[in-house]
Every structure is written in structure tokens, then in C-alpha cells.
Amino acid sequence: MARILGIDLGTTNSLIAYMDGRIPRVIVGKQGRAMVPSVVAMTDNGLIVGDPAKEHLVRNPERTIYSVKRFMGKSLADVSEELAYFPYKLQEQGGVIRIQIGGKSYSPPQISAMILKELKLRAEAHLGEDVRSVVITVPAYFNDSQRQATKDAGMIAGLEVLRIINEPTAASLAYGLQQKTQGTIAVYDLGGGTFDISILKLKNGIFEVLATNGNTHLGGDDFDRTILDLLYKAIQTESGLDLGQYPDQMQALRLEAERVKIRLSDELKTQATIDLPDGKGIFRREITRDQLEALVGDLVERTLGPCRLALKDAALQPAQIDEVVLVGGSTRMPLVRQRVQELFGKVPHCELNPDEVVALGAAVQADILSGGTQDMLLLDVTPLSLGIETMGGVMSPLIRRNTTIPTSAKEMFTTYVDGQTSVDIHILQGERELAKDNRSLARFQLKLPPLPAGVPRVEVQFLTDANGILNVTAKDVRTNQTQSIEVKPSHGLTDEEVERMIGESFKFAAEDLKARQLIEARTEAEAIRKATEKALGLGGRLIGPEETETIRASLDSLVAATSGADHRAIRTRIADVEKATHHLAEVLMDTSLKEALQNKKLEELP
Amino acid sequence: MEQKPQAPPKRTELHMARSMCWHCQSEITGEYFCEQCVKVQPLSKELDYFTCLGLPRLLNIDLEALESKFYALSRSFHPDFYHNKTESEQAISLGNSALLNIAYRTLKDPVQRAEYLLKLEAGSAKDIRSSPPADLFEEILALQEDLEEYRQAAPERDPAVLEPLKAKLSSDRDRLEQRQREMDTRLPELFNAWDHLQTRAGAAPVDDRLRKERETILKDLRELLSNRTYLRNIITDLVAAMA
Numbered sequence: 001m002a003r004i005l006g007i008d009l010g011t012t013n014s015l016i017a018y019m020d021g022r023i024p025r026v027i028v029g030k031q032g033r034a035m036v037p038s039v040v041a042m043t044d045n046g047l048i049v050g051d052p053a054k055e056h057l058v059r060n061p062e063r064t065i066y067s068v069k070r071f072m073g074k075s076l077a078d079v080s081e082e083l084a085y086f087p088y089k090l091q092e093q094g095g096v097i098r099i100q101i102g103g104k105s106y107s108p109p110q111i112s113a114m115i116l117k118e119l120k121l122r123a124e125a126h127l128g129e130d131v132r133s134v135v136i137t138v139p140a141y142f143n144d145s146q147r148q149a150t151k152d153a154g155m156i157a158g159l160e161v162l163r164i165i166n167e168p169t170a171a172s173l174a175y176g177l178q179q180k181t182q183g184t185i186a187v188y189d190l191g192g193g194t195f196d197i198s199i200l201k202l203k204n205g206i207f208e209v210l211a212t213n214g215n216t217h218l219g220g221d222d223f224d225r226t227i228l229d230l231l232y233k234a235i236q237t238e239s240g241l242d243l244g245q246y247p248d249q250m251q252a253l254r255l256e257a258e259r260v261k262i263r264l265s266d267e268l269k270t271q272a273t274i275d276l277p278d279g280k281g282i283f284r285r286e287i288t289r290d291q292l293e294a295l296v297g298d299l300v301e302r303t304l305g306p307c308r309l310a311l312k313d314a315a316l317q318p319a320q321i322d323e324v325v326l327v328g329g330s331t332r333m334p335l336v337r338q339r340v341q342e343l344f345g346k347v348p349h350c351e352l353n354p355d356e357v358v359a360l361g362a363a364v365q366a367d368i369l370s371g372g373t374q375d376m377l378l379l380d381v382t383p384l385s386l387g388i389e390t391m392g393g394v395m396s397p398l399i400r401r402n403t404t405i406p407t408s409a410k411e412m413f414t415t416y417v418d419g420q421t422s423v424d425i426h427i428l429q430g431e432r433e434l435a436k437d438n439r440s441l442a443r444f445q446l447k448l449p450p451l452p453a454g455v456p457r458v459e460v461q462f463l464t465d466a467n468g469i470l471n472v473t474a475k476d477v478r479t480n481q482t483q484s485i486e487v488k489p490s491h492g493l494t495d496e497e498v499e500r501m502i503g504e505s506f507k508f509a510a511e512d513l514k515a516r517q518l519i520e521a522r523t524e525a526e527a528i529r530k531a532t533e534k535a536l537g538l539g540g541r542l543i544g545p546e547e548t549e550t551i552r553a554s555l556d557s558l559v560a561a562t563s564g565a566d567h568r569a570i571r572t573r574i575a576d577v578e579k580a581t582h583h584l585a586e587v588l589m590d591t592s593l594k595e596a597l598q599n600k601k602l603e604e605l606p
Numbered sequence: 607m608e609q610k611p612q613a614p615p616k617r618t619e620l621h622m623a624r625s626m627c628w629h630c631q632s633e634i635t636g637e638y639f640c641e642q643c644v645k646v647q648p649l650s651k652e653l654d655y656f657t658c659l660g661l662p663r664l665l666n667i668d669l670e671a672l673e674s675k676f677y678a679l680s681r682s683f684h685p686d687f688y689h690n691k692t693e694s695e696q697a698i699s700l701g702n703s704a705l706l707n708i709a710y711r712t713l714k715d716p717v718q719r720a721e722y723l724l725k726l727e728a729g730s731a732k733d734i735r736s737s738p739p740a741d742l743f744e745e746i747l748a749l750q751e752d753l754e755e756y757r758q759a760a761p762e763r764d765p766a767v768l769e770p771l772k773a774k775l776s777s778d779r780d781r782l783e784q785r786q787r788e789m790d791t792r793l794p795e796l797f798n799a800w801d802h803l804q805t806r807a808g809a810a811p812v813d814d815r816l817r818k819e820r821e822t823i824l825k826d827l828r829e830l831l832s833n834r835t836y837l838r839n840i841i842t843d844l845v846a847a848m849a
Binding site for chain 1: 681689700
């Protein structure tokens with residue numbers, strides 16, 4: 001069967017990995033980097049994804065999307081507190097956030113699909129084969145809506161998502177493969193936007209998750225913001241400038257805040273440098289590691305509560321954890337390492353690159369699915385309790401958190417009034433008592449036969465599959481007939497929307513291709529121009545002035561064409577230049593051959 | 607003479623939903639897979655958790671052996687190993703895995719295990735108590751008064767009033783937790799009594815004395831579990847109120 005790849009779709013960076021025999025490897029791009037920044041720029045010439053898009057953050061802030069993972073499966077109300085930090089406009093439609101760019105609106109899964117496509121292209125170029133099937137990782141604490149949104153993103157990108165797996169568990173697979181670890185391990189995963197803690201038991205190739213906890217809205221982005229806020233206020237005080245009025249400068253400030261944070265993991269102090277607008281010069285500010293640690297202390301502390309809860313759910317004391325593994329770029333911070341070490345009382349592992357380990361684990365899981373690896377098996381859990389709303393707005397749990405998946409629960413429904421023909425069912429996820437305090441996943445209407453009250457009996461099965469995604473089926477117990485249910489997601493795209501977006505993505509792909517062809521044509525035009533200039537310099541005296549003139553004219557039209565957006569026009573001009581320089585090339589070849597021959601002795605010739 | 611209401615199922619009883627392979631229609635002699643066409647077979651929906659995990663219906667369980675069996679069956683049924691198979695096989699794998707996971711979760715925990723056994727042997731898990739058990743009546747009443755007093759005083763946020771009340775509640779909690787520990791020590795006694803009865807009953811013909819003994823053990827178990835749940839809920843409320 002076709003090869004299955006593993007994808008880490010991260011808040012800040014994304015990676016794709018494959019299994020090379022028994023060894024998982026991340027795929028490196030042309031620039032030698034494995035990480036593709038999770039940034040999408042909508043330029044006049046089409047879509048740009050990854051490193052080149054990152055440059056647009058400052059040049060083109062309103063049309064460059066980053067950290068879209070924070071919006072997956074969310075409504076506008078969920079992210080209201082951080083709206084001010086994002087330069088692009090957000091709206092809501094059908095409980096789903098829509099990002100407004102240049103009169104068009106994109107759902108977060110559509111943007112994520114653009115990143116997935118870039119990864120797909122990268123893998124196809126590297127492996128020289130089509131990539132269709134993938135495993136995608138998500139934070140362990142992602143709820144059903146967020147998982148479904150990730151699956152939708154895969155579909156929109158034209159990929160078959162065979163499995164959604166949890167990031168910390170993926171990391172444990174990569175570690176387990178390498179070290180043949182046995183015992184109880186804790187995976188502490190602090191990424192760009194999310195935090196997870198998972199406690200696992202490893203025995204004879206079985207990776208059994210005992211408990212998981214986390215926060216899907218806590219990560220490196222939040223650390224950056226504390227530095228950003230500090231610099232923003234300092235600039236306002238010192239120069240009277242409100243950078244909030246300059247979206248491009250705000251992005252430059254955000255990126256500088258990130259760099260400051262990264263440098264302070266190795267150095268005790270560093271200097272933040274920002275170019276100010278309106279000719280106000282350059283702002284410089286020294287920041288020490290102590291200062292940073294004071295700023296982010298509370299945020300790091302907020303990761304420890306979930307760790308303790310996970311330990312409690314696993315019925316373990318910190319001392320009973322044999323190994324602690326660090327995952328995610330944010331675990332490079334010395335303060336994070338120190339606090340984790342204090343909590344568990346042991347030095348954490350970080351032998352594998354914390355940026356790559358999740359993608360590597362996804363590749364291992366992909367290999368298990370394709371039948372390659374057979375000795376390893378992952379038994380994961382559902383991170384949040386699943387239930388339904390009952391009388392009085394109370395949440396009645398059906399599947400408890402930390403239950404091994406797949407799992408199912410059945411509930412019997414009947415009527416309270418004679419002739420009643422339907423029951424409204426509201427599915428919830430969360431740990432709170434009241435329905436309104438939990439996440440609304442979906443609603444559906446259960447059809448019942450018109451009979452006296454209490455007579456109809458419809459059994460509804462809630463089944464959480466190995467992806468942690470809920471499936472609902474219903475059966476009339478009296479007739480044994482299965483009933484189809486139309487579940488309306490509260491914060492997700494409908495099937496029709498996903499279908500439409502798959503169609504649109506082909507349109508984007510066409511625009512994408514156009515942008516790519518234009519870039520390639522321009523690069524080639526530039527190379528031809530340089531070569532021709534050089535040839536004219538070398539052999540200009542060997543040809544007539546008329547010919548030189550023709551070549552010069554063809555070069556001018558080529559340069560004119562490259563400023564346009566039509567790659568075909570550029571190609572035509574390239575051909576013209578090649579035609580005009582044909583004779584010159586021959587003359588040069590001849591001359592160099594003669595020179596070469598003159599330098600050789602007669603007997604050396606064949 | 608009347609037959610014993612429910613005899614514990616024998617280990618050899620068939621675990622599968624049907625005795626014929628859903629795929630090739632041949633008779634199934636293997637445990638979970640058809641020997642003819644090697645297709646996975648669906649577990650019976652009526653299959654009880656003890657049988658699912660290959661255990662006799664006893665309350666003392668070797669947890670290591672339970673885990674090994676669970677891991678082995680997970681390797682047989684998990685959907686990860688069915689990706690290249692047909693849709694029917696994938697559906698069977700999903701259903702079997704879900705049942706296996708629920709069975710393991712239930713039997714792993716002694717309280718859930720005992721509740722489940724009660725449901726199998728006596729129809730319902732436990733009575734849901736609305737009033738305190740007799741031997742706890744005084745204590746619970748006193749606690750509810752303390753709790754009410756604390757709730758009324760709490761909005762004032764006066765430490766001089768709240769601190770002594772808090773101390774009182776906290777000692778109430780300690781006392782109740784001590785009671786729960788006492789109950790928990792009674793659990794193994796009943797577990798042993800049940801298991802002993804089962805081993806004896808397996809060899810001897812069923813008589814009135816055995817039947818009475820059986821009913822007494824189940825009744826005691828039911829009462830103990832109900833009281834325990836009641837106490838747990840009170841303690842949870844108490845902890846929530848103090849937080």
C-alpha cells in the first residue's frame with residue numbers, strides 16, 4: 001500500500017516526516033530547514049506559505065496569517081481576549097471563526113490546509129512520489145471540535161487523514177522506539193500555543209496513556225506577548241509613540257520579542273532592537289533572563305496545575321514517574337526545565353530535538369497503520385468527559401475523561417408526552433457541572449414514533465473512535481431499525497462547507513501554481529540576464545555592433561516582462577534572448593575551444 | 607428443587623456473537639478469529655466483562671494477569687491493525703476494542719468491579735441513598751449543621767469567624783475519611799467471602815444453605831457500596847464548599 005506520512009501541524013512551525021526503513025526522518029526543504037513556519041501570506045501574486053511568507057509578516061501584516069491553530073474549532077467569543085494581538089480581521093459565521101482578507105473570508109481549517117499542502121509538496125519533491133495518506137498530530141487536550149477541524153483541514157488539502165494522534169503520545173513513540181524504555185513516563189509538551197501533559201505506561205511495546213491534561217491556549221506565543229507588552233510600553237514612555245497604530249511595526253516587535261526570548265535561553269542578558277517609524281530612530285533595550293523569568297513565571301506556573309491533576313487521575317505520586325520527557329520549543333527555556341525538574345524530582349530527558357520529536361512520532365504511528373511496525377501499539381485516552389444536557393441544564397457525563405479509546409456509551413431515550421415525535425439532544429464536552437459551562441459540541445434531533453408517552457425506546461450510541469472523535473448512531477429498540485442522525489456541530493464546518501472548501505482549494509491551487517511559475521520564471525530570467533551580460537563582456541568585441549544592439553534590446557524587453565505578473569510573457573522573452581545570443585554563444589565556444597587547444601601539445605590530441 | 611438463578615458461566619462458553627463466521631460461514635472453533643478465513647469475529651454484545659477478559663466471576667483479581675490479557679487482546683482487536691482490512695473488519699475491530707476497553711476499565715478498579723458483579727448477579731448495582739446510613743446518622747447531621755453555618759458566614763469574609771468553622775469542617779472531613787477507610791477494609795472481607803463461596807459452589811450441588819449465604823454476601827456488598835458512595839458524595843461536597 002502507499003506510504004503514509006506523519007505531520008506535526010504546529011502553532012508556530014509544521015513538519016512532515018516519513019519512515020526510512022525502521023528510522024523516522026523529518027523531510028528537509030531546499031533551504032536545509034525541516035520546519036515550515038505555519039505562516040500563510042495572501043499576496044497579489046497568490047499564496048505563499050512558510051519561510052517566504054514569514055517575511056510578509058512585517059511587509060504585509062493584514063494579509064499574513066500566523067498562529068491559526070489557536071483558532072481551530074473555536075468561536076470568536078473563545079478568543080476575544082487576544083484579538084488585539086492579531087493584525088488580521090476576524091468574524092464569525094455558524095459558530096466558526098472566519099478570517100477576512102481582501103474581501104474574502106477563510107475558515108481556520110482552510111488556512112491550515114494551505115500549510116498542509118506545502119508540506120505535501122515538500123514531501124512529494126523529496127520522495128518523488130504522490131502523497132495521499134497522512135497521520136496528523138494534535139494537542140492531547142484538543143476537544144472534539146478542534147480535532148474535527150484538523151481532520152477537515154486535511155480533507156480540504158486533498159489528503160486522507162488516517163489518524164489524528166496526540167502530540168505527547170507521538171513524542172513518546174519516537175522516544176520509545178529509540179530507547180526501548182519501560183516504565184512510567186511523563187511527557188511535558190509546551191509548544192507555540194498549547195500545553196499538554198501525558199502520563200504513560202510503557203510495557204512490551206504497548207504505550208498505554210494513563211492520564212492527560214493541559215491547556216490548549218498556553219504556549220510560547222504567550223511568553224512572547226509578555227516581552228512584547230514590556231517593549232511596547234517602554235517605547236510609548238520613551239518616545240511617545242503608540243506602535244499599535246503601525247501594524248507592520250507591531251509585527252516587527254512581536255518577532256523581536258520572540259528572538260529575545262530565544263536568545264535568553266542561552267544568554268543571561270540580551271538587547272532588543274527595534275526600528276521606530278516616523279524617523280524616530282532606533283529603540284534599544286537590555287533585557288535580562290531574570291526579568292524574563294519574572295514576566296513569564298505565572299505562565300510557567302499555570303502548566304504545573306494540569307501536571308498535578310494528571311498525576312492524580314493516574315493515581316501516581318511524582319516519585320513514581322520513572323522518566324520525564326520534554327517536547328516543544330518552549331521547553332528550551334531554563335525556567336521551564338527547572339520547574340519541571342522540581343515537580344517530578346528528576347532531570348528531564350531532551351535527547352531528541354524537541355521541535356522534531358512529534359513529527360517523528362507521527363511517522364512511527366503512520367508506519368504502524370501501514371503494517372510496517374507491528375510490535376508497538378498506542379492506547380490513548382479521551383482528554384475530556386463527554387456527556388449530554390439533561391433536565392435543568394445539567395451535564396450528565398456518559399464517557400469520563402481519561403477513558404481509553406475507542407470507547408462507547410449507550411443511552412436510552414423515550415417520550416414524556418403522548419404522540420411526541422422528537423427529542424432534542426445536546427452533546428457536551430468538559431468537566432463542569434452545568435451544561436452552559438461546558439463546551440457545546442453538537443445538537444441533533446432524535447426522531448421517535450408517535451406513540452403513548454414512555455413507549456418509544458430509542459437507543460443512542462456515543463462512540464469515540466481511536467482519533468478521539470465522536471460518532472453518534474441511534475437504533476429503535478422495538479423495531480431494531482438503525483436511524484440516521486444529522487449532527488449539527490456547534491463550532492465546526494458542516495459537511496457541505498467542507499465540500500465547498502475542497503473545491504475552492506483547487507482554485508487556490510491554480511493560483512498557487514501561477515505564483516510558483518511566476519517566481520520560477522523570474523529567477524530564470526535573472527540568471528539568463530546575468531549570463532548574457534557576462535557573455536557580452538567576454539565576447540562583445542568578437543561580434544558586430546548591430547548584433548550587440550539586438551542582444552541589448554532583447555535583454556531590455558526581458559527585464560520589462562519580469563516586472564509583470566505573466567510568467568508566459570517572461571518565458572517568451574527568455575526564448576527571445578536565447579535566440580539573439582545563439583551566435584554569440586557559438587563564437588564564445590569556438591574561441592574558448594581554440595584557446596584550450598592552443599594550450600595543449602599536439603601529441604595530447606586524439 | 608428450584609435451580610440456582612444464575613450459574614457463573616464456564617470458561618469454555620463461546621465468546622463470539624455467533625457460532626458461524628460472518629465472512630465464510632464456517633463453524634468457529636478458534637477464539638476470536640475464524641480458523642478458515644482468518645477474519646476477526648465480533649464479540650457478543652451480551653458478553654460480560656469477566657468472560658471478555660477470560661476471567662472467572664470472582665472479586666479478587668490478579669491485576670498483572672488482567673493487564674497482560676488486556677494488552678494481548680488489544681493487539682488482536684485495535685483499529686490500528688485493521689487499516690488495510692475491509693470496512694466490515696474495521697467496524698468489528700472498533701466495536702471489539704470499545705468493549706474490551708470498557709471491560710478492562712471496570713474490572714481494574716475494585717469498587718467498579720464489585721458494582722459490576724452486583725449488577726450481573728443481582729440485577730442492579732446498588733441502591734441510591736437519599737438519607738444517611740443508620741450508623742452515620744449523627745455524624746452527618748452534625749456535619750450538615752456545620753456546613754450550613756459556614757455557608758452563611760462565608761460571604762462576610764471575616765477570618766475570626768471563618769477560621770474556627772473551617773477547622774471544624776476539616777476535622778469533620780478527617781473523621782468521615784476515616785470512616786471511609788474503615789469501610790474499605792470491609793471490602794476485601796466480602797471479596798474473600800464471595801470467592802470462597804464460588805469455589806465451593808462450583809464443586810458442590812446447589813442447596814438452600816449455599817443460596818442463603820450467597821444472598822447475604824450480595825446484600826452486604828450492596829449496602830457497603832451504597833454507604834460508601836453516599837459518604838464519598840458528602841466528602842466531595844465538603845471539599846467543594848471549603849475550596
